[in-house]
Structure formats: structure tokens, C-alpha cells
Amino acid sequence: MKLDSNLIYDAALDDELFARLPNILAEATGSRSCVLHWRDQQGSAEVFAHSGYFSDDHMADYAANFVAHDLWTEAGMRQGFINQAWRVTDLVATDDFERSVFFNEWIRAMGDDTYYCSGSVMRTRHGDGIVGLHRGRGQDDFSRETLGKLNGYVGHLRRMFEIRARVAGLGERNRLLDSMLACNGQAAFVLDRHGRVVLASRPGETILTDGSLLRLSRGMVKAARGDDDAALQRAVAAAASPSSSAASTVVLHDRMDRAIVATAMPIGTAVHSSAAVLLSLQSPPPPLPGDLARQQLQERYGLSAAEADIAIRLADGGSPRSISDQRQSSIATVRSQIKHVLAKMGVQRQTDVVRLVLQAPR
Numbered sequence: 001m002k003l004d005s006n007l008i009y010d011a012a013l014d015d016e017l018f019a020r021l022p023n024i025l026a027e028a029t030g031s032r033s034c035v036l037h038w039r040d041q042q043g044s045a046e047v048f049a050h051s052g053y054f055s056d057d058h059m060a061d062y063a064a065n066f067v068a069h070d071l072w073t074e075a076g077m078r079q080g081f082i083n084q085a086w087r088v089t090d091l092v093a094t095d096d097f098e099r100s101v102f103f104n105e106w107i108r109a110m111g112d113d114t115y116y117c118s119g120s121v122m123r124t125r126h127g128d129g130i131v132g133l134h135r136g137r138g139q140d141d142f143s144r145e146t147l148g149k150l151n152g153y154v155g156h157l158r159r160m161f162e163i164r165a166r167v168a169g170l171g172e173r174n175r176l177l178d179s180m181l182a183c184n185g186q187a188a189f190v191l192d193r194h195g196r197v198v199l200a201s202r203p204g205e206t207i208l209t210d211g212s213l214l215r216l217s218r219g220m221v222k223a224a225r226g227d228d229d230a231a232l233q234r235a236v237a238a239a240a241s242p243s244s245s246a247a248s249t250v251v252l253h254d255r256m257d258r259a260i261v262a263t264a265m266p267i268g269t270a271v272h273s274s275a276a277v278l279l280s281l282q283s284p285p286p287p288l289p290g291d292l293a294r295q296q297l298q299e300r301y302g303l304s305a306a307e308a309d310i311a312i313r314l315a316d317g318g319s320p321r322s323i324s325d326q327r328q329s330s331i332a333t334v335r336s337q338i339k340h341v342l343a344k345m346g347v348q349r350q351t352d353v354v355r356l357v358l359q360a361p362r
Helices: 005-013 015-029 056-069 071-076 094-098 101-110 144-181 202-210 226-240 290-301 305-315 320-327 331-345 350-358
Strands: 033-040 045-050 114-123 127-136 188-192 197-200 214-217 220-223 248-253 259-266 275-282
Touching: 005 015, 005 144, 015 033, 015 045, 015 127, 015 144, 045 056, 056 101, 071 094, 071 114, 071 127, 094 101, 114 144, 127 144, 188 202, 188 226, 197 202, 202 214, 220 226, 226 248, 226 259, 226 275, 248 350, 259 350, 290 305, 305 320, 305 331, 305 350, 320 331, 331 350
Parallel strands: none
Antiparallel strands: 033 045, 033 127, 114 127, 188 197, 188 275, 214 220, 248 259, 259 275
């Protein structure tokens, strides 16, 4: 299949053709292999498509462990080389490459001899699309003629990446909106990994405007009460962790001391989006009478009366120190009892105790 601008633009919207594009680019430039990369504005990397010379596992290993060591792409991302074709031997000294982690721990470690590279880093409003073309050590380096040929395609390839990023971004936004709609009209926010608001439902916007429960600081969601904010930030950070799959629940209080349950839940992200956390708010159900609540916790989880009391106080927003003061017990005793509560309730964090107490049948 002949490479031309029409084919490149067709690949912008045709996933099957896009998957074949690396092979077409490799054939058109006399390359042994070709990889299409993407780096978003937060620096996350993904291999979009490759010609098959490297395995999917090799590409996954590259994206997970060697992006930061890829001195070829880093050289091509320097000022003055963006949006134009280059060859690596003009940018990186051979000795530097042969001593690099990239060459010794990725290329040579897989028994390969990839040595020459030509490509381009194409900057868009959503991130950088990257084309890498490769040849082995026993082959010739890329000629100026081949470099000029690739340069003729760079503008079209950059616009292709822009179109794909825009389409993916629309799909991602719709998915995030669906996540918020699943909150049934509750106040909800989509946050990035740093706690900054990406999207907010209308009830959520109202809460931020009011400022009595949550407020914005440099785009980040903060609890109005300082003693609540530390717990909120821990919950968001835990949900935003790449390895996280569990939701975290905290109890927030407004300026009238009314309790609101905040749940920070990880959400899957596309490479074009920094969205990482769905934060939803809801008023807790009316509390059970104290004796009945303690009895229920004792029966359900085998807690002692003291442990049930501590679990309830945690759900009310108490800290180990405040519970120690209220119960006139030493802080060491309270912390020991909290450990027993965690073990008996089968959880590892105090926020999970709060969630289980608040979710108990009324």
C-alpha cells in the first residue's frame, strides 16, 4: 500500500488502517521497524501502534520502564527539532548511545541490534505524537534523501495525531460525563492526579461556589475545614495512585458541623486525559441510636462494646486523639483498639471502617 497524505488522513479515523500504518511507513522509508508513540501533557507514555518487529511485551516494557531512558526521543524533543524529521546520529553521539541504559538494558537485553533511528516528534494541543523508524547495526544509516522523504510526511502525520487525540478526547469526556451521571444527581467531581477539577456536576459547582464544605485553591479541591482536608487529600491521592483499584471514603463537615460522606473512586483513563478520580458526595443516612448501632456492630463483626464505640466515633469524624480525649483513655490504648477493629472488620484502613459503619443497614 503506497504511503501518501490521503492514506495518512484516512488512518486518523480508521483504527484498522492506523494499526497498519507503522508497516506502511517502514516500507516507504526502508526501515526494519516502526513505532508510533504518544506522550500526553503530563508526561505519560503509550505505544499506539508498531510494525511487529518488536513484540507487544517488548513495547509494554518500553512504555513502563524505559521511556525516561529513551535518549533518541529526548534528543528529538529538544527545542528546534519539534515538528521536523531528524536522524539520531545527528543528535546523539555514538559513544553516548552505546553506554546508555536504553541500548544496554532494553535493546541488547532482548538480543536485538537496533542501532539507527530516524523520526519526528510532532507537537499537538493534546500531547506529542512520535514516529520512530529503526535499522540494525549491520544496515546503513538513514540517508539525507530518506530524511527528506520523511519530512514531507511530518505535517500530515502531525495533523493525523491531532485528529485522533481530539476524537479520543471527546470519547473520554463523554465517558467521564457518564460516570458523573451514574451519581444520580449528587455532587460529583472528576479530578486529576493532583486533585485539580477536570469536570464538576451542577450540584458540585454549587457546593464549590458556596464554599462551606469544599473550596477551590489553585484549581484543587480542598475541604473547608482544615482538619478534614488532610483526610480528603489522602483519599484522593490513594484513589489517584496508578496501582489503586479501591475507593476511599472520608467524612467531611461543613461550617454548621453537618456531616457529608465523600467517596474518592479510581476511574480508568485514556492517554489523552489526566482524569484519575471520581469524587462524589452524599449525606449519610440518619444515625442509628447509639446503643442499637453498637449492638449491630458487635453482632455483625464481633466487636467488643469499646471497639464498637470507637468505630462509631471514627465514622463521626473522630481522630484517635479526639477519641482518646472523649473516652479518657490513653492514645496508645485507642490505637491498639483501632487495630483490633480493623482486623475484626476485615479492612486495612480507618476510612474503610467509616464506610462500613455508614453503610450498615438502617
